[in-house]
Amino acid sequence: MEIEIISFGQITEFINNQKIEVDGITDTDAFKQYLEDRFPALKGLKYKLALNKNIVQQNTEITNQATIAIMPPFSGG
Amino acid sequence: MSAERYNRQIILKGFGEEAQQKLLRAKVLVIGAGGLGCPALQYLAAAGIGHIGIVDDDTISLSNLHRQILFTTADIGKLKAEVAGKRLQEMNPQIGIIRHPIRLQKNNILDILSRYDYILDGTDNFESRYLVNDACSLLNKPLIFAAVSSFEGQLAVFNAPDHSTLAPGTNYRDLFPEAPDKGEIPNCAENGVIGVLPGILGTMAAAETIKLITKIGQPLTNKILNYNLLTQEQYIINISHGNGYTLPKTVDDFLNMDYQDTSEAPQGYIEIDASELVKLQQLESTILIDVRERHEVPVLDKQIYTQVPMSEFAAFLNKDFYQKQVVLICQHGIRSVAAAEAMQEKYGDAKKIYSLKGGIVKWRDYFLKS
Numbered sequence: 177m178e179i180e181i182i183s184f185g186q187i188t189e190f191i192n193n194q195k196i197e198v199d200g201i202t203d204t205d206a207f208k209q210y211l212e213d214r215f216p217a218l219k220g221l222k223y224k225l226a227l228n229k230n231i232v233q234q235n236t237e238i239t240n241q242a243t244i245a246i247m248p249p250f251s252g253g
Numbered sequence: 254m255s256a257e258r259y260n261r262q263i264i265l266k267g268f269g270e271e272a273q274q275k276l277l278r279a280k281v282l283v284i285g286a287g288g289l290g291c292p293a294l295q296y297l298a299a300a301g302i303g304h305i306g307i308v309d310d311d312t313i314s315l316s317n318l319h320r321q322i323l324f325t326t327a328d329i330g331k332l333k334a335e336v337a338g339k340r341l342q343e344m345n346p347q348i349g350i351i352r353h354p355i356r357l358q359k360n361n362i363l364d365i366l367s368r369y370d371y372i373l374d375g376t377d378n379f380e381s382r383y384l385v386n387d388a389c390s391l392l393n394k395p396l397i398f399a400a401v402s403s404f405e406g407q408l409a410v411f412n413a414p415d416h417s418t419l420a421p422g423t424n425y426r427d428l429f430p431e432a433p434d435k436g437e438i439p440n441c442a443e444n445g446v447i448g449v450l451p452g453i454l455g456t457m458a459a460a461e462t463i464k465l466i467t468k469i470g471q472p473l474t475n476k477i478l479n480y481n482l483l484t485q486e487q488y489i490i491n492i493s494h495g496n497g498y499t500l501p502k503t504v505d506d507f508l509n510m511d512y513q514d515t516s517e518a519p520q521g522y523i524e525i526d527a528s529e530l531v532k533l534q535q536l537e538s539t540i541l542i543d544v545r546e547r548h549e550v551p552v553l554d555k556q557i558y559t560q561v562p563m564s565e566f567a568a569f570l571n572k573d574f575y576q577k578q579v580v581l582i583c584q585h586g587i588r589s590v591a592a593a594e595a596m597q598e599k600y601g602d603a604k605k606i607y608s609l610k611g612g613i614v615k616w617r618d619y620f621l622k623s
Contacts, residue, residue: 182488184479185402222433226490231428233495245490247479249429250400250407252446253289253377 177201177240185248190217205235207244223248255347259301272467273301277348279466280304282369284357284385286333287311288320288451289375289399289458295323296459297373298341302466304349305341306369309333310356316614320448357381359508362388371465373397373458375451379432384512386411386425390500391507395465398425399451399458403444406454406480409492410461410473423475423492430498435591450482522593522606525580527616530609533580540576544583544592551613551620553582563588570599578605586612 177198183191191211201207204227212219225232226245238244256263256270263273281302283290286309297305313321313328313336321333328336338352353365362384366372372394374385382400389396395413399406412422457480464472479488501507525533533539534557543558544566553560561569563583579596581589586609593608600606613620 184481184488185405222429222431224428229489230491231493231495233427233493245479245488247428247477247490248402249379249433250402250405251377251379251382252401252444253285253287253375253399253451 179207179238180243182243182245184246185250187218187221187223187246187248191215191246201238203235203237204232207238211246221248258347262300267469268467272469275467276301276463277303279371280306280369281371281373281462282306282308282366283373283375284308284381285375285377286321286323286337287317287375287377288401288446288448289455291321291323291337292452292455293373293375293459294337294341295344296456297462298345298348298350300463301345302348304351306351306353306365307334307337308353308355308357308365310354320446320451322452357384359384359510359512363392363504363507366392366394369394371395371397371462373462375399375455375458380513382425383432387501387507387510390424391504395422397458397461397465399454401446401451401454404447404450404482406450407477408454408457408461408473408480409477410465413465413472413474415474416471420475423494424500426498426500427492427495428477430495435594447482453482454480521597522608524586524590524610525607526610527619530580533578533607536578538576539578539580540574541580541582544581544588549584553620558582563592566592566595570595578607580607580609582609582613584612585614586610
């Protein structure tokens with residue numbers, strides 16, 4: 177299954193925008209676990225996922241060619 | 254009201270005299286007269302918002318001027334709320350400008366926000382962001398949110414029902430239920446910001462405010478826009494209601510929340526000024542630690558200041574050292590507080606922990622001559 181990853185803010189420093197090929201990942205909980213295993217720097221950070229431009233508030237099914245955005249909070253002004 | 258002043262927007266199709274009257278009747282509070290607040294204030298005042306409040310307790314410094322474009326070199330040292338208020342009044346004498354040169358805290362924010370219809374958050378720290386979000390939620394005030402980091406920005410409208418579906422508004426905690434830990438997300442003072450970025454986001458926030466008031470277009474209710482200056486790309490994400498967070502439902506709940514107001518005494522460690530640094534430095538059992546990254550300037554004398562960048566601080570905490578007093582220093586005294594908290598947690602009363610308030614920038618003269 178192909179998933180497009182889009183990242184924002186300081187998360188772009190270790191996760192580039194990219195298309196990845198993954199097997200066995202069918203929902204957002206599993207995808208989050210996959211991300212944190214592959215990019216351990218993500219573990220200590222506050223961030224939110226958006227699946228196909230919708231904020232993920234609970235475990236949600238992922239289908240082929242989904243886009244998942246990884247967004248950290250900004251406070252600067 | 255002089256119709257001529259606003260003629261070019263009144264003649265716009267879909268705007269007209271009616272929308273102009275709505276602006277005139279609106280009361281908008283802009284929190285923070287900084288990089289976001291300055292351009293927002295300028296456009297809101299020019300557009301003819303009838304009552305504009307400005308909250309900022311800070312004074313103007315030289316390093317503000319590349320992005321805080323209401324201020325001039327001659328204004329350095331003056332209160333932002335006062336200077337911004339005076340300048341906006343000169344720009345548009347037909348509107349009311351109310352200056353609030355104070356810091357918003359739990360005990361004053363509800364009183365001030367309740368006097369306005371729309372709140373624009375242009376603050377620069379998470380404590381204020383959550384304080385403002387929760388106060389707006391409690392008072393049911395629409396909140397226009399803008400924030401920047403490096404070359405990117407975020408823009409959203411919270412607490413306003415959706416224009417078409419009338420679905421109840423979401424708020425900042427639907428995105429990020431809890432504030433990040435201190436030091437987790439770098440701020441502008443530490444990370445830098447290009448002046449035009451908050452200019453763009455602040456202007457977009459003013460546009461959202463005008464859209465909400467005049468009911469034109471589709472404001473970013475229940476949406477967050479991510480903006481990238483380097484690519485000019487925008488990415489809009491739909492926000493739905495989250496769970497697992499607590500919004501204060503009553504004033505008492507609100508007053509019991511912990512926003513880490515700077516007025517509340519810090520736990521354990523002590524924030525000091527340069528004169529106290531000098532005294533501590535003379536004690537043999539004091540270690541001075543510069544927690545800035547290695548590329549940052551000015552470079553301090555390595556004989557006097559041990560360099561332990563924040564990125565290496567966790568490893569340093571595992572090492573033993575004999576000194577009993579620890580003075581932590583960084584550029585603006587923000588990261589050094591995070592380092593002080595971490596040290597305090599590890600050592601408790603075993604060592605005395607200090608953080609230089611205002612950092613090297615504030616005490617530049619002292620660091621340059623030593």
